[in-house]
Amino acid sequence: MTKQSLLFLLFFGLFAMHTSAQNITGTWKTIDDETKEAKSYVELYDASGTLYGKVTKLLKSAPDKKCDKCPDERKDQPILGMIILVNMKQKEGYYQGGDILDPEKGKWYGCKMWLKDGDPNTLVVRGYLGPFYRTQYWYRVQ
Template sequence: MMQFTQRARTIALRTAKHAALAGVLLVSAVTAMAQTDSPIGTWQTIDDHTGQPKALVQISQDSSGSLSGKVIKGLNANDQPDRRCTECTDARKDQLILGMTIVSDMKKDGEGWDHGQILDPENGKVYKCKMHLEDGGNKLVVRGYIGVSLLGRSQTWIRQQ
């Protein structure tokens, strides 16, 4: 009887470990899937003129489901951490670029996100914005435009792990 109880306990422990492992794997799979079908996360921006990495932007979602993005790190060796948006004409005028929200009010629209705005801290201008994922969720194509999206430019941001 003692051997049976010990064996039952061992089997129960193994079963619990396997169930726990299966749970961890399931959560990991769901998290990975969520990362590939949503722009939520950290993105490396690329300078249009030099083709070099420029900054890291953290995109997050608020309680209403809208996405916003803020600069969390400058990657250009020439950028000073105390650099300010001297060209901005709104409430961000002379504010630090590091920590600044540059993407706001993005809403899910079909396969992409639209109806938001993006600030170019280099010139202080605010543009309408739309974005969509490519390459299995590893690239984010961000388009800033005036009026209609044909009149604008796109950047491809790279997801950071």
């Protein structure tokens, strides 16, 4: 094997490891940033290069809880099964450019997400409203 081939394989291997380490699809347990309690499971999934998230399990609320404060077509719809994360794209090492809904408050926030440094099972989720933001830590379930 030539030196160039070895360098190429090394580079490709490192790139593949970095790319796979950034995969955030799957199910995550959400933790309320105010109460520190587990709230729900959210499944993050890719649809044609765009990341979305839907609530797959409620941990604090009854499974038939409705989003009575939601501002759009989600108003008075069940939170279970609701898409609460939309239009996220991976850019500059983050998932960003989309929005996240807080069903408890009925508000949409701009969103940025990334894996915590050194911990591929902890997702940092930051919701923005103008210059203000809230940060939650979600934990990988599967």
